[in-house]
Amino acid sequence: MTRMRCDRTPAWRALQTLYASSGAGLDLRRLFSQDPSRFEAFSQTAPHLFADLSKNLIDPEIERQLFVLARQCGVEEHRDAMFRGDVINTTEQRAVKHFLLRSPLPAGGVTDDPDLRAVHQTLDAMLVYAEGIRADSGITDVVNIGIGGSDLGPQMAVLALDAFATTGKRMHFVSNVDGHELAATLRAIKPRNTLFLIASKTFTTIETMTNAQSAKRWFEAGGGTDIARHFCALTSNVAAAHAFGITTTFGFWDWVGGRYSLWSAIGLPIAIAIGSQGFREFLAGAHAMDGHFRSAPLESNLPVRLGLLDVWYRNFLGFTSRSVAPYHSAMRRWPAYLQQLEMESNGKRVDTQGEALPFDTAPVLWGEPGTNGQHAYFQMLHQGTDVVPVEFLAVKKSQGALPGHHELLLANVLAQAQALMVGQADAGGQRDFPGNRPSTFLLLEELTPTSLGALIALQEHRVFVSGSVWGIDSFDQWGVELGKVLAKDIEPRLHSGDTSGLDGSTAGLLRRLK
Ligand code: F6P
Numbered sequence: 001m002t003r004m005r006c007d008r009t010p011a012w013r014a015l016q017t018l019y020a021s022s023g024a025g026l027d028l029r030r031l032f033s034q035d036p037s038r039f040e041a042f043s044q045t046a047p048h049l050f051a052d053l054s055k056n057l058i059d060p061e062i063e064r065q066l067f068v069l070a071r072q073c074g075v076e077e078h079r080d081a082m083f084r085g086d087v088i089n090t091t092e093q094r095a096v097k098h099f100l101l102r103s104p105l106p107a108g109g110v111t112d113d114p115d116l117r118a119v120h121q122t123l124d125a126m127l128v129y130a131e132g133i134r135a136d137s138g139i140t141d142v143v144n145i146g147i148g149g150s151d152l153g154p155q156m157a158v159l160a161l162d163a164f165a166t167t168g169k170r171m172h173f174v175s176n177v178d179g180h181e182l183a184a185t186l187r188a189i190k191p192r193n194t195l196f197l198i199a200s201k202t203f204t205t206i207e208t209m210t211n212a213q214s215a216k217r218w219f220e221a222g223g224g225t226d227i228a229r230h231f232c233a234l235t236s237n238v239a240a241a242h243a244f245g246i247t248t249t250f251g252f253w254d255w256v257g258g259r260y261s262l263w264s265a266i267g268l269p270i271a272i273a274i275g276s277q278g279f280r281e282f283l284a285g286a287h288a289m290d291g292h293f294r295s296a297p298l299e300s301n302l303p304v305r306l307g308l309l310d311v312w313y314r315n316f317l318g319f320t321s322r323s324v325a326p327y328h329s330a331m332r333r334w335p336a337y338l339q340q341l342e343m344e345s346n347g348k349r350v351d352t353q354g355e356a357l358p359f360d361t362a363p364v365l366w367g368e369p370g371t372n373g374q375h376a377y378f379q380m381l382h383q384g385t386d387v388v389p390v391e392f393l394a395v396k397k398s399q400g401a402l403p404g405h406h407e408l409l410l411a412n413v414l415a416q417a418q419a420l421m422v423g424q425a426d427a428g429g430q431r432d433f434p435g436n437r438p439s440t441f442l443l444l445e446e447l448t449p450t451s452l453g454a455l456i457a458l459q460e461h462r463v464f465v466s467g468s469v470w471g472i473d474s475f476d477q478w479g480v481e482l483g484k485v486l487a488k489d490i491e492p493r494l495h496s497g498d499t500s501g502l503d504g505s506t507a508g509l510l511r512r513l514k
Contacts, residue, residue, distance in 0.1 A: 003073055003074035003077070003078065003468075003471060004072055004073060004074065005073075005351065005471050006069065006073050006311075006315075006359070006469045006470060006471060007358065007359050009069060009072040009073060010068075010072065011065055011066075011068040011069035011071075011072045012069060014065050014068070015062070015065050015066070015069060015312070015316055016316070018061060018062050018065060019316045019317075022059070022061075022062075023057075023062055023312075023316060023317070024317075026057045026058070026059060026436075027436050028055055028056075028057065028421045028435075028436050028438070029421070029422065029435065029436065031059060032054075038054050039052065039054045041054070041060060042054035042056070042058070042063075044300055044302060044305075046289065046292050046296075046302035046303075046454070046458065047285070047288035047289050047291070047292050047454045048285050048288060048289075048444070048445075048450055048451040048453075048454035048455070049442060049443060049444050049445075049451060049454055049455060049458070050442075050443040050444075051302055051305075051306075051440065051441070051442050051443070052440070052441040052443070053305060053306075053309065053440055055417060055420075055421050055438060055439045055440070055441070056309055056389070056438045056439070056440060057313075057317060057436075057438045058309060058312060062312065063305070063308070066308040066309075066311065066312060067298045067299060067304075067308070069308070069311070069469065070298055070304060070308060070465070070468075070469060071298070073468065073469045073471070074468075075298075075304070075465055075468045075469060076298070078468045079293065079294070079464065079465075079468070080294075082096050082097075082099070082464070083099060083290075083294055085097055085100075085115075085255075088473075088475070089257070089473060089475035089476060090352050090473060091352070091473050091476045091478070092473075092475070092476050094254050094255055094475070095255040096255060096257065096260075096475050097115065097253075097255040097256070098255075098256050098257065098260035098261070098263055098264075098460070099286075099287075099290045099457075100113075100115055100116055100119055100255075101119055101123075101252075101256065101263035101264050101283070102263050102283040102284070102286040102287040102290065102453070102457075103116060103119070103287060103290075104284075104287065105120055115253070115255070118253070122250055122251060122252070122264075122265060125250065126250045126265055126268055126271060127271055127276035127279060127280075128276075129232075129248075129250070129268075130268060130271035130272045130275070130276055130279070131275070131276055133169075133195060133272050134167045134169070134272060134275060138192070138193060139169065139193060139194070139195045140169060140170060140189075140193040140194075141169065141170045141172060141188075141189040141190075141193055141194045141195070142169055142170070142171050142172065142194075142195045142197065142269060142272055143172040143173075143174060143185055143189065143194060143195070143196050143197065143215070144171070144172065144173050144174070144197045144199055144269045145174050145175075145182075145196060145197065145198050145199065145208055145211045145212050145215060146173075146175060146197075146198070146199030146200055146208055146234075146266070147175040147176075147200075147205060147207045147208055148175075148205075148258055148259065148340060148344075149201070149257070149258030149259040149260070149261050149262070149266070149340065150199035150200050150201060150205075150208065150234070150258060150261065150266055151173055151175040151199070152259075152333065152336055152337045152340050153259070153261065153262030153266065153267075153337060153456075154173070154199070154262055154266060154267060154268075154269045154270055155173040155269075155333055155337075156331075156333035156334060156336070156337040157262060157267070157270045157282070157452060157456075158171050158173075158269050158270055158273045159330055159331075159332060159333055160328075160330045160331050160333075160334070160447060160452055161270070161273065161274050161278070161282075161330075161447075161448075161449055161452060162330050163330070163399040163447070164273075164274040164275075164278050164448070164449060165273040165274055166274075166275065167272065167273065167275075169272065169273070170188075170189075171269055171272070171273055172185045172188075172189070173269075174211055174215075175207065175208075175211075176207065177206065177207040177210050177211065179214070182211050182214055182215065186215070186218050190222070191218070191219045191222035191223060191224035191230070192222075192223075192224065194219070194230060195229075195230055195231075195232065196212070196215050196216075196219070196230060196231045196232070197232050197233075197234055197268055197269060198212045198231060198232070198233045198234070198235070198241070198244070198246060199233075199234040199235070199266050199268075199269075200233075200234075200235055200237075201235060201236050201237070201252070201256070201258050201261060201266075202235075202236070202237055202240075203233070203235045203236075203237040203240035203241055203244070204237070204240065206484070206487075209244075212244065216231065216244075216245070219231075227245055227246060227247070228246075228247045228248050229248075231245075231246045231248065232246065232248040232249065232250070232268070233246040233248070233249040233250075234249075234250050234252075234264075234265040234266050234268055235249065235251065235252075235265075236251060236252050236253055236254060236256070238251050250265035250268060251265060252264035252265050252266070257475050258477075259340050259341050259344055259345065260460060260475075262456070263282075263283060263286065267279065267282075270282065274449055278449045279449070281448070281449040281450045281453070282449040282450065282452060282453040283453060284450060284453065285448075285449065285450035285451055285452065285453025285454040285455075285457070286453035286454060286456060286457035287453075287457075288450075288453075288454055289303075289453075289454045289457035289458050289461065290457060290461075293457075293461040302458060302462075303458055303461030303462040303464070303465055304461075304465050306440070306458070306462040306465070307461070307462040307463070307464070307465025307466040307468075307469070308465065308466075308469070309440070310322070310363070310462070310465075310466045311466050311469050311470070313363070313389055313438075314360050314361070314362075314363055314466075315359050315360060317387075318360075319363065319386075319387060319388065319389055320360075320363055320364060320386070321363050321364035321365065321366060321386075321388050322363050322364075322365055322366075322388065322389050322390070322391060323365075323366055323367045323373075323377075323381060323388050323389070323390045323391070324338055324365055324366070324367035324390075324391050324393075325367050325368070325369070325370045325373055325390055325391065325392050325393065325413075325416070326367075326369050326370065326392075326393040327369065327370040327371070327392065327393060327394045327395070327409055327410070327412070327413040328369065328393065328394075328395050328447060329369050330447065331369060331393065331447070332368075332369050334367075334369075334393070335365065335366060335367035335368065338365050338459060339365045339366070341459055341460065341463055342362055342363075342365050342459075342463050343362050343364070343365060344477050344479075344480070345362070345463045345467055345474040345475070346361050346362035346463060346466060346467045346470065346472060346474055347361065347362040347479065348361055348362070348470075348472040348473070348474075348479070349361065350472070351470075351471040351472055352471060352472065352473050357470065357471070357472070359470070361466075361467075361470050361472060362466075367391075370392070370409070370412060370413055370416070371409065371412045374412065374416060378416065381420065381437065382419060382420060382433050382437070383432075383433060383434070387437055387438070388437075389437075389438045389439060389440070390416075390417070390420065390437075390438075390439040390440070391439070391440045391442065392413050392416070392417055392439055392440065392441045392442065393442045393443075393444070393455075394409075394410060394413045394414075394441065394442070394443050394444070395443075395444045395445075395446060395447045396410075396443065396444065396445050396446065397445060397446040399446070399447070413441075416439075417439045417441055419433065419435075420435070420437035420438070420439055421435055421436065421437060421438075421439070422435050423435015423436065423437075442455070490506075490510070493510055494510065494513060494514060495514075497510075497511070497514045499511065
């Protein structure tokens with residue numbers, strides 16, 4: 001499928017004209033006073049959540065032109081190609097079918113699709129296993145060893161759904177090859193009470209393999225013998241897991257990208273934490289968002305609206321980052337999770353043909369939970385020289401029991417979004433706030449497996465939309481390879497001290513580190 005490059009479309013030129021005539025000078029306060037229905041026009045529901053986009057630097061004409069851009073870039077055809085199972089990850093020659101991991105079986109439970117059949121066979125087996133672990137009082141600690149997509153998603157979701165974790169098991173996540181991390185976890189656990197989940201799509205990632213080897217050595221040194229009971233591999237490379245000595249395995253497929261894999265066997269920690277029913281609800285929430293993305297008209301399609309806003313901000317207003325502010329302490333790994341999702345997917349400088357792009361792509365994503373961020377970097381968001389769009393996330397119904405806290409939390413998130421937009425003039429010098437600083441407000445009724453599933457799928461599809469407009473392959477990650485190759489070359493030099501062929505700085509540092 002050949003799609004027109006975004007900057008060569010008539011819509012791109014029309015957006016440049018709109019930017020020059022009105023877009024560069026948009027003032028949110030004026031837009032609200034001119035249009036009493038702005039909130040309604042720029043807010044909407046989507047499965048299991050509500051989104052207010054009205055405090056963004058956009059007007060109906062610009063948004064209309066962004067929809068034209070999406071159509072001219074073939075975003076709908078591209079989306080349909082993904083859901084059809086076409087090979088849209090062209091640089092790796094793979095289909096992109098993580099949506100299938102959350103597709104239910106058709107009524108009657110029979111499907112002709114061998115992939116969907118395999119998904120449900122694995123899911124059923126994995127959930128039976130998860131329930132077995134939950135019921136096993138001999139296992140008190142579960143240690144997930146994985147990195148990137150084999151860590152960030154499950155870790156984020158397990159923390160987020162803490163209120164639904166009913167097992168009383170302690171969940172640990174070890175990712176870093178820095179031995180301090182594994183050592184600290186090992187100090188807190190006992191071999192006979194521990195289940196290690198070795199999570200790696202490829203089962204070759206050096207950090208995970210190193211941590212897994214050390215965990216196995218520690219287990220055996222501590223008298224452990226029953227590897228089948230205490231080690232389980234989550235991988236698409238079952239042969240490598242067997243070679244490692246692990247016989248209990250749950251597989252997945254090459255059409256599941258690492259950062260899209262928490263719906264697969266990689267989600268086992270989530271299933272152990274919240275149970276099989278909770279995990280099925282998590283999948284159902286994401287599936288509902290898939291349905292919305294597939295069928296809602298672009299004009300009311302939330303992932304499309306968000307993805308196009310990202311394009312507008314990056315390519316026309318020139319914003320370089322987006323701050324993510326979840327006002328829920330259990331969502332503390334949300335920014336880290338989104339960093340991989342967006343920056344590993346869309347942090348690319350060439351198109352699918354390998355041609356260099358003359359426009360910018362993924363913004364930098366960063367953030368911390370509210371209200372903590374307010375007492376750290378919000379100063380810069382309000383009064384710094386850069387404009388950074390903020391994406392707030394708030395939850396209406398608290399699961400906490402302490403009186404007064406939730407109202408304060410909600411008052412703060414509303415106040416921050418309001419202050420960014422309204423600002424404060426004429427207070428004098430340091431006390432002035434320019435205002436007109438954009439934000440998006442995502443609102444969940446409650447943080448549940450279902451709403452979290454929908455929220456994550458929303459973000460996956462929004463990244464798809466901007467990547468699709470930019471014409472890049474959002475599903476490869478060649479940019480992580482060079483560092484891996486060079487680390488392999490450097491490691492033996494740390495022993496030998498050989499600096500031949502190295503640049504001056506690397507050689508100098510290596511001499512100091514030897
Ligand atoms: O190095 C990047 C990466 O390939 C990510 O895309 C992936 O999520 C992570 O490494 C872990 O890979 P694996 O699951 O194969 O160990």
